[in-house]
Amino acid sequence: MSDDTMFDQQPLGPVTFAENPEPRCPCLLLLDTSGSMSGKPIAELNAGLRSFYEELQGDSLAVKRVEVALVSFGPVRVISEFNTADFFLDPTLEAEGDTPLGEAILQGIDLVRKRKDEYRANGISFYRPWIFLITDGSPTDEWQRAAAAVREGESSKSFAFFAVGVQNADMSVLRQITVRQPLKLQGLRFREFFQWLSNSMKSASRSNPGDRILLSPPSGWSEI
Amino acid sequence: MSQPPHHNLFDSRGNHVLLGKKVGSGGEGDVYEIAPHRMDVLAKIYHKPLTTERQEKLRLMVSGCNDDLKEFAAWPLDLLHTGKNGPVCGFVMPRITDCEPIHKVYGPSHRKESFPNADWKFLIRTAKNLAAAFYIIHKYGYVVGDVNEGNILVTKKACVRLIDCDSFQVQTRDKIYHCEVGVAQFTPPELQKSRDFKMLRTQNHDNFGLAILIFLLLFMGRHPFSGVYKGTDDMPIERAIAEHRFAFGRSAALKAMSPPPNSVGLSIVPGEVSSLFEQAFTESGLQSWGRPSANDWWNVLDALEKRLKKCPTESVHTYYTDLTACPWCTLENSSGILLFLSSDTITKIDVAAEWQKVLAIKPPGPIPEISPRKYRCLPAPLTPEIARALRFRKVRQAAAALLLAISAGLTWWLWSGTYSTKDLAGLVPAAIAGILLMYPGQDTAEKKRRKKEFEDARYSWRLWERKWKAEAGDAEFTAQLGALTALKGRYEAIERKYKNALGTLQHTSRERQQKKFLENCFIDTCTIPRLSENRKAALRSFGIETAADIAPYKIMSIPGFDSVLANELMNWRMQQESWFIYDEKKGVSASDVQGLIHTFQPKIRPVERELLIGIEKLHTIQQKIFKNRVKFQPVIEKSARDLAQTHANLSVFALTGKLF
Numbered sequence: 104m105s106d107d108t109m110f111d112q113q114p115l116g117p118v119t120f121a122e123n124p125e126p127r128c129p130c131l132l133l134l135d136t137s138g139s140m141s142g143k144p145i146a147e148l149n150a151g152l153r154s155f156y157e158e159l160q161g162d163s164l165a166v167k168r169v170e171v172a173l174v175s176f177g178p179v180r181v182i183s184e185f186n187t188a189d190f191f192l193d194p195t196l197e198a199e200g201d202t203p204l205g206e207a208i209l210q211g212i213d214l215v216r217k218r219k220d221e222y223r224a225n226g227i228s229f230y231r232p233w234i235f236l237i238t239d240g241s242p243t244d245e246w247q248r249a250a251a252a253v254r255e256g257e258s259s260k261s262f263a264f265f266a267v268g269v270q271n272a273d274m275s276v277l278r279q280i281t282v283r284q285p286l287k288l289q290g291l292r293f294r295e296f297f298q299w300l301s302n303s304m305k306s307a308s309r310s311n312p313g314d315r316i317l318l319s320p321p322s323g324w325s326e327i
Numbered sequence: 328m329s330q331p332p333h334h335n336l337f338d339s340r341g342n343h344v345l346l347g348k349k350v351g352s353g354g355e356g357d358v359y360e361i362a363p364h365r366m367d368v369l370a371k372i373y374h375k376p377l378t379t380e381r382q383e384k385l386r387l388m389v390s391g392c393n394d395d396l397k398e399f400a401a402w403p404l405d406l407l408h409t410g411k412n413g414p415v416c417g418f419v420m421p422r423i424t425d426c427e428p429i430h431k432v433y434g435p436s437h438r439k440e441s442f443p444n445a446d447w448k449f450l451i452r453t454a455k456n457l458a459a460a461f462y463i464i465h466k467y468g469y470v471v472g473d474v475n476e477g478n479i480l481v482t483k484k485a486c487v488r489l490i491d492c493d494s495f496q497v498q499t500r501d502k503i504y505h506c507e508v509g510v511a512q513f514t515p516p517e518l519q520k521s522r523d524f525k526m527l528r529t530q531n532h533d534n535f536g537l538a539i540l541i542f543l544l545l546f547m548g549r550h551p552f553s554g555v556y557k558g559t560d561d562m563p564i565e566r567a568i569a570e571h572r573f574a575f576g577r578s579a580a581l582k583a584m585s586p587p588p589n590s591v592g593l594s595i596v597p598g599e600v601s602s603l604f605e606q607a608f609t610e611s612g613l614q615s616w617g618r619p620s621a622n623d624w625w626n627v628l629d630a631l632e633k634r635l636k637k638c639p640t641e642s643v644h645t646y647y648t649d650l651t652a653c654p655w656c657t658l659e660n661s662s663g664i665l666l667f668l669s670s671d672t673i674t675k676i677d678v679a680a681e682w683q684k685v686l687a688i689k690p691p692g693p694i695p696e697i698s699p700r701k702y703r704c705l706p707a708p709l710t711p712e713i714a715r716a717l718r719f720r721k722v723r724q725a726a727a728a729l730l731l732a733i734s735a736g737l738t739w740w741l742w743s744g745t746y747s748t749k750d751l752a753g754l755v756p757a758a759i760a761g762i763l764l765m766y767p768g769q770d771t772a773e774k775k776r777r778k779k780e781f782e783d784a785r786y787s788w789r790l791w792e793r794k795w796k797a798e799a800g801d802a803e804f805t806a807q808l809g810a811l812t813a814l815k816g817r818y819e820a821i822e823r824k825y826k827n828a829l830g831t832l833q834h835t836s837r838e839r840q841q842k843k844f845l846e847n848c849f850i851d852t853c854t855i856p857r858l859s860e861n862r863k864a865a866l867r868s869f870g871i872e873t874a875a876d877i878a879p880y881k882i883m884s885i886p887g888f889d890s891v892l893a894n895e896l897m898n899w900r901m902q903q904e905s906w907f908i909y910d911e912k913k914g915v916s917a918s919d920v921q922g923l924i925h926t927f928q929p930k931i932r933p934v935e936r937e938l939l940i941g942i943e944k945l946h947t948i949q950q951k952i953f954k955n956r957v958k959f960q961p962v963i964e965k966s967a968r969d970l971a972q973t974h975a976n977l978s979v980f981a982l983t984g985k986l987f
Contacts, residue, residue, distance in 0.1 A: 119589070119662065119663075119664050120587070120589070121435070121547070121587075121588075121589035121590065121658075121662050121664050122434075122435045122436045122664050122665075123434055123435070123436045123548070124434070124547070124548045124549050124550070124553070124587070124590075125430070125434060125548065126512070126550070126553065126564060163428065163430070163431060163437065164428075164430060164476070164477065167430075167434060167436070167437065223555065223556065224555065224588070225555070225587050225588060225589075226549075226553055226554040226555045226574065226585075226586065226587025226588070226590070227553065227587065228550065228552075228553040228562075228563060228564045228567075229563075230563075260561075309477070309510070
């Protein structure tokens with residue numbers, strides 16, 4: 104039997120670019136897992152995340168083109184580096200710690216930069232990366248440097264940065280971090296949010312790897 | 328299931344049309360089956376009312392329909408109206424089944440899943456059939472316009488079908504009905520600048536998209552404009568297309584582009600084919616009719632198809648006969664990826680022979696022991712003055728020791744009586760001893776020097792010893808051998824599982840032969856009186872078409888079928904079974920074995936590769952260890968000797984430190 108279990112293990116790692124040279128549509132999720140998320144919020148977030156991956160896996164083009172990376176913060180941890188949805192690890196996030204938002208953003212931007220370098224080195228075209236910050240609190244660390252990095256990245260079109268506030272999130276800080284209007288999640292509608300995100304990713308992965316950003320209106324989950 | 332909301336639907340002859348199950352959904356409309364059971368056609372119904380222009384366009388397409396177009400495309404066959412003679416709200420088209428979108432053919436990862444038997448010949452045939460389809464569309468004056476990876480489908484036999492035909496551009500003598508959509512990756516440079524597609528599309532534009540698709544098919548899903556760009560700015564595909572940066576072309580370097588790593592390029596195709604790509608993707612294509620036509624492509628691909636050979640080591644590899652080596656073997660070996668699934672074996676290696684190679688690599692064995700302890704050194708002689716000073720010190724030390732003893736005894740004797748200040752007199756000899764010991768002599772400097780030499784030697788020995796153990800020890804070798812043993816175990820486990828599955832195939836071959844036989848006994852041929860044509864149609868709509876599909880629980884759930892009829896059908900099935908004769912010679916069919924190979928090959932291949940690389944590495948490690956032993960031994964020995972010597976030197980001064 105031990106032979107069998109060993110046999111069924113698939114080597115972990117990205118499908119090499121040669122096996123799947125489709126253009127990539129990178130999406131980074133910065134997820135707040137601070138103590139205040141414990142209980143229902145984190146459970147809903149986990150469920151939403153799972154459905155997000157399932158949606159992507161069910162789409163034959165998106166599964167080859169959309170790459171997702173997960174970074175959770177409180178403390179900052181890279182849960183998954185950029186990978187196509189068929190490599191989803193199904194992490195169960197747990198709420199703990201504080202909200203080191205600034206550090207999470209900086210580390211996330213670094214992850215995006217490294218992935219783009221890999222695309223370039225391997226001759227893989229890519230769409231402008233999306234970064235989604237999802238938080239329910241206010242930063243417990245120095246975030247001004249991160250905000251500057253976000254503005255810099257947006258103006259050089261290195262990525263598009265979106266912030267989503269949950270429950271008692273400090274929206275005024277989010278407004279200072281993003282150049283786009285931050286959105287407020289209605290209640291705990293994580294599933295609706297991820298449904299919307301996967302639809303947006305699916306249509307983006309069918310569009311053109313240029314600089315246009317095609318997001319459908321955030322209906323069904325956000326407070327206007 | 329709720330009924331679709333289209334009750335008031337009529338075809339162009341005024342017949343009422345009933346829709347069945349919804350089978351697809353898109354941005355513009357939904358696709359339905361047409362009830363009752365016209366399996367060969369589907370209906371597309373738009374979400375929104377169509378403009379007069381769109382209605383006219385569909386009418387023109389229907390009237391322009393012919394057998395050629397029907398063969399390649401889901402062409403509008405008839406119009407559908409809301410109400411008798413009402414506005415056009417949809418159309419009837421041929422149903423296309425058993426197809427996959429073309430991106431699943433050219434992308435290696437999906438191809439291996441959806442088209443496990445496809446080799447390069449299959450890909451060329453697909454490309455050729457694609458050219459044929461474009462040829463037909465163009466022949467009748469249409470333009471595809473929106474060429475993309477999703478609206479071209481491919482069958483298991485490499486036949487190509489075009490869908491979403493209602494977006495094609497239709498042209499009459501005095502009017503153009505535009506194709507208003509497009510996907511940038513397939514859009515020619517001259518159209519890249521525009522933000523919408525409301526312009527005249529030409530066949531030359533289509534031919535760009537066609538060339539891109541053919542390139543994707545022939546070169547393992549690599550997009551011709553997706554390469555390694557030397558600049559520091561971003562180079563999205565649209566920009567690369569607009570700037571003619573064909574990454575695989577002759578002038579790629581001039582455009583700061585080079586092909587991606589782990590890719591094959593134009594060198595694997597004959598000159599006629601590569602020059603068509605050059606023509607399609609460079610500035611020359613901009614002129615009207617500048618790009619190769621569908622016909623041009625068909626001709627060169629047809630010629631290439633006739634000039635293929637099979638790789639002698641891997642029969643699934645086919646390649647252009649003028650090449651000296653198999654490009655797929657080269658790429659698979661250098662990159663470690665599996666481009667094509669083999670049809671005859673799951674592995675390329677003989678693991679037992681490979682293991683012999685491992686056993687032939689002589690283990691370096693434990694590291695030769697080098698230790699300062701092994702060296703017996705005589706202390707370096709002292710100069711007469713220092714020797715004298717040292718002797719004097721020894722005398723002083725002896726005297727001091729004696730005085731200390733007296734002092735201790737005296738103090739003990741005095742303190743055991745009554746206490747007074749005179750009692751401190753017992754400490755006087757100790758004070759004198761202190762002076763004797765601290766008295767500086769000529770030997771102090773020498774001792775200091777020798778101590779420093781010793782400490783330096785010890786420090787340097789520790790560094791060397793660490794290096795020696797790390798680079799000449801056999802720990803790395805042992806670890807690598809352990810990893811290889813584990814890999815061999817994994818390899819053998821997969822092989823064993825594959826062989827078990829093969830064995831099971833053989834055991835169940837009778838059942839499977841019988842199932843195949845029953846799958847050829849169509850219910851249409853069944854002559855049970857109560858089984859009317861209508862009932863047969865009902866069975867079909869529930870997916871029961873042959874004797875193999877018949878099971879009582881399935882039949883009872885169909886409205887209008889009772890247990891008597893179910894029994895009659897079961898009897899019919901058993902009657903068919905009685906006519907089945909097992910053919911032992913047939914045993915296991917080649918396609919069944921191939922299916923197994925295709926399941927197991929992708930699993931064993933990474934292990935196989937790791938094993939081969941690992942064996943190489945074990946050999947390298949062994950060589951390195953032997954080399955390091957020869958290289959470092961004299962240095963290490965010298966360091967050990969130095970330490971032993973400095974230690975001996977210092978020992979003259981009695982108080983020596985730890986050796987290590």
